[in-house]
Amino acid sequence: MLNISNHNRISGNIEKYSTFKTLSNRPHYKVLNKIILGVSLLAVLILFLPWTQNSSGSGAVTTLKPDQRPQTIHSAIAGRIEKWYVKEGDYVNKGDTILYISETKEDYLDPNLVKNTENQLKAKELAGKSYVGKVSSLEAQIAAIGRERQLKLLQAQNKIKQSRLKVKSDSMDLVAVRTQIKIATTQFNRALALNKEGLKPMTEVEEKRLKLQEVEAKIITQENKLLSSENELINAKVEINRITAEYNEKEQKARSDQFTALSSQYDTQAQVNKLKNQYTNYQIRNGMYYIKAPQSGYVNRALQSGIGETIKEGTPVVSIMPAHYDIAVETYVAATDLPLLHRGEKVRVWFDGWPTIVFSGWPNMSYGTYGGTIVAVENFISDNGKFRVLIAPDEHEAPWPKQIRIGSGAQTLALLDTVPVWYEIWRTLNGFPPNYYQPKGKNQNDKK
Structure with missing residues (x-):
């Protein structure tokens, strides 16, 4: 190697050179240092600013009441x-x-179906009235039979009384005849005895004999008369049983006819009710041929x-x-955020197609969002794996735009607990969920 760097190394104190002094005293370095220091202080201050935790969701515009939806x-x-x-x-x-x-059904193709059913109904009603009249007539007939039986029984009872009196009279006559026989026998015996002694003539004896024979013949007649009276009494008693049996049979036959008429009357009433039901159903069905609007609106x-x-x-x-509906937003939230949502809590909503600037942690600084209130939280998971939350407009804030339509997209932010920014950063980095909390109003209600 050439080891050039070792030979060209700057040795000694470089601060003695004027060039270095000139470079180190440039003013923009000082400005940069101040900027860095200011930014650092600002970042530290931001870490302690309040941050509103939230639960985001996405959904669509709907109506508040079920009867107002398409x-x-x-x-x-x-x-x-x-x-x-x-x-x-x-x-x-x-x-x-x-x-x-x-x-299209063959059972209802007759154009006069309702009219014919009405005629059948009227005919059945008249038949029912005739059965009612028949029942009344049989009731009157039964009453007449009862009165006639009572009179016949009184007549038979009077005949029994007459027969008893006649039996009593005949028995008294029989006793008298028997007394006469005793007297005639005594007189005949006395006359016969006196005739033997020569005190009475034979003619008188013959008279007494003749009288005795007449009385003996009379007693047989009287006994026959008494037996006849007793037979009449027995016949009178038998007549009472016959009258009772006869009129009971007549009454039972009349009651049987009455029950038959009642059965026909009730059966006719059942048929009348059935025909009324059919008649009403046919009338309602005729009205169903015209399909009408259940409420005012647009096709x-x-x-x-x-x-x-x-x-x-x-x-x-x-x-x-x-045509008239109360607008609302249905949004879907994850299962982890469901315990954080409660009815009556505030929510920020913005709609697709509307200019919006959203600062999730600082809702007051957001632009284009609207206030909402949670009115319902679904307790069962939806098909998309999330829970449905229904949000109505907040009455204390600006009204929602009238131009939005049912079914358009919407985004929501449910405002939760307020924490420092540094805590939110730390929670997000560690993957912790938002703070679990209860609204103040809910805690007060629980205490009550």
């Missing part, structure tokens, strides 16, 4: 498209007709087209966007 109108019945009354982009009021469909898109196209039940026909 909806699809379906056909409740199967049919064939006959006429369109609107076109895409038209504004429709609630109840306006969108299209008309005709019937976004016709999902079916043409004339004569056949659609099934539940087929989407047209999409409508409600």
Whole structure:
């Protein structure tokens, strides 16, 4: 090696040279040193500035209430498209007709179906009224049978009383005849004894004999009469049982007819109710041929087209966007940030297509962002692996732009705890999550 550097090495004190003194005394070095010192002090001060932790998310513009979101109108019945009354982009009021469909099912093809069903209903109602009248007539007949039976029983009971009295009278006559026999026998025996003694003539004895024979003949007649009266009494008692059995049979037959009429009446009422149901269903179905707007809004898109196209039940026909709605933003956050979000917390929102300058740690210095409030936090994970959060406009800040449309993109920053900048840098470098905290209002409510 030439070892040139060793021979050309500057030796001695170089500060004695004027050139070096000139270079070292240049003013811009001093300025540079001051700048470096100032920047260092500024950086140190920045490290102690407050920094707002946040949880970012991305989503889209939606509506606050479910009934204000775009909806699809379906056909409740199967049919064939006959006429369109609107076109895409038209504004429709609630109840306006969108299209008309005709019937395709063979059970409902009769144009007079509703009228015929109404006639059947009226006929059944009249049949029901006739059964009601028949039941009333049978009820009156049963009452008449009961009254007639009561009279017949009274008549039979009177006959029993008469028969008993007749039996009593005949028995008394029989006793009298028997007494007469005893008297006639005594008189005959006395006359016979006196005739033997010669005190009575034979003619008187013959008279007494004849009288005795007459009384003996009379007792047989009286016994037959008593037996006949007793038989009449038995027949009168039998007549009561016959009357009771006869009128019970008549009453049971009338009640059987009455129950049959009641059964027919109830069956007719069931058929009337069924026909009423069918009649109402047919009327409602006729109204379903005209598909109407459920609320006021704009026709976004016709999902079916043409004339004569056949659609099934539940087929989407047209999409409508409600005219009046409360705007909101639905954003999605990671599962690690979910415990940090609570209802009522403040959120910063900015929309796609709007000029925005965002300082995530200093939201007050951001430009083009709007205030929001969390109104709902979903408790179940969505299909994209994140949790859905619904944000409404903050009433205490500037209103959101009216020009934004449903479905446009949006970015969000949920404002969390406020920490120094150096702590946030240290947390980020170590991969720690934001500070877990509870809002003051929530802690107060928990204490209560």
